[in-house]
Amino acid sequence: MTEQNNNSIELNDETDDPGYQESVASSRTSGKAKQASRSTVARQERRIRSEAKKARKRRIYTAGGSLIALALIAGLVLPSIGGGISTASETSDQVVKNLTGEKIEIQPGEIITDASVVQYATTPPTSGPRLAQLAEWGFHSEQVNDGIIVRNLEYGGVVFNHGLQGNDVQELKAFVEGLPGYPGCYLVNPYPGIQDGQVVMTAWGWTHEVKADNTNEMDQFAKDHRNKGPLYINNACEADVTLNSNVSGERHSG
Numbered sequence: 008m009t010e011q012n013n014n015s016i017e018l019n020d021e022t023d024d025p026g027y028q029e030s031v032a033s034s035r036t037s038g039k040a041k042q043a044s045r046s047t048v049a050r051q052e053r054r055i056r057s058e059a060k061k062a063r064k065r066r067i068y069t070a071g072g073s074l075i076a077l078a079l080i081a082g083l084v085l086p087s088i089g090g091g092i093s094t095a096s097e098t099s100d101q102v103v104k105n106l107t108g109e110k111i112e113i114q115p116g117e118i119i120t121d122a123s124v125v126q127y128a129t130t131p132p133t134s135g136p137r138l139a140q141l142a143e144w145g146f147h148s149e150q151v152n153d154g155i156i157v158r159n160l161e162y163g164g165v166v167f168n169h170g171l172q173g174n175d176v177q178e179l180k181a182f183v184e185g186l187p188g189y190p191g192c193y194l195v196n197p198y199p200g201i202q203d204g205q206v207v208m209t210a211w212g213w214t215h216e217v218k219a220d221n222t223n224e225m226d227q228f229a230k231d232h233r234n235k236g237p238l239y240i241n242n243a244c245e246a247d248v249t250l251n252s253n254v255s256g257e258r259h260s261g
Contacts, residue, residue, distance in 0.1 A: 107228040108208070108215035122154025131168045131198055132157050133209050144244065145190035146180050150197055159194055160211045162244045163236035165229050166194045167208055170201030175219050179206065182222055191243030192233045211236040 114128045116136030125136045137157035144164070156166055167183055169176070176197075183195050201207050207216045208225060210232035217224045234244055 106213070106231045107224060108210070108213040108232070111212050111214055113212050116157075119154065122152055125154060127153060127157075129214060130200060131166070131207055131209050131214075133160065133214050134212055137161060141245065142194060144192065144194055146183070147194065147196040150199065151194065156194070156196075156209075159244075160209060161236045161238050162192075162240060163211070163234035163238070164192050164194055164244055165208060165210050165233050166196070167206055167225070168196060168198035168201060169206045169219065170198065170203050171206070171219055172203065175204065179219060182225065186226070186229055188233070188243060193229070 111129055111133045114132070114135035116125075116134070118139050119125065119136045120138070122136065122138055127135050132153050135157055136154065138152070138154040140155060140158065141162060142151045142155045142159050144159075160166065167179060169179055171179060180195060183189060183193050186193060198207065204219055205216055206219050206221075206225065207214060208228045210228070213228075213232055215224065215228050234242065236244075
């Protein structure tokens with residue numbers, strides 16, 4: 008009993024000590040400060056995460072808006088540029104459509120020695136087996152052999168096959184003689200089976216039939232197909248002539 012009282016007296020003495028009380032108060036204050044610090048850090052982390060999330064949303068919205076704007080601009084601009092983007096095949100098809108005449112599938116064939124046994128896919132022919140020699144460019148009063156004509160076409164010739172008589176023949180002759188570069192790459196000859204008053208023009212892989220007085224289409228066919236055969240020798244299709252100044256010295260693609 009006396010020992011317990013002594014302990015109690017010692018404890019009371021410690022609690023009454025100002026240093027002890029200050030230590031206890033400091034410990035409590037430190038604990039509260041630590042608790043407050045952890046709470047503050049937690050709030051800061053939540054705020055940072057919230058701001059980061061908002062920033063990501065803004066970036067997503069901005070990027071999405073930019074893509075939509077680009078799509079709208081493309082939709083408005085591309086159709087005005089020749090109907091949009093065309094493939095090489097589409098461009099080639101458009102070029103063919105703009106050329107005068109009917110495109111004919113190329114008939115296979117090599118150089119031969121006898122054209123009398125050849126059956127051509129079209130009449131007059133536009134391609135196929137052919138003889139080695141060329142016909143003289145210019146005007147012919149009699150029909151030229153088909154095998155020779157095809158050779159001229161291979162060199163880029165434009166042939167005026169006609170079923171004309173009398174003055175109509177002379178008018179056609181005068182017209183062809185007035186074409187740029189004549190006689191180079193041009194050949195005129197009568198062709199049996201062509202309707203009276205008609206002209207069937209041929210080039211390598213092309214044909215076009217018109218009335219004899221339709222000089223506009225004849226002129227356009229000549230411009231579109233002259234010197235555009237698979238073989239190119241010179242700008243006169245190997246004819247020995249002084250070129251008309253209107254004829255370009257460059258090879259045209261066909």
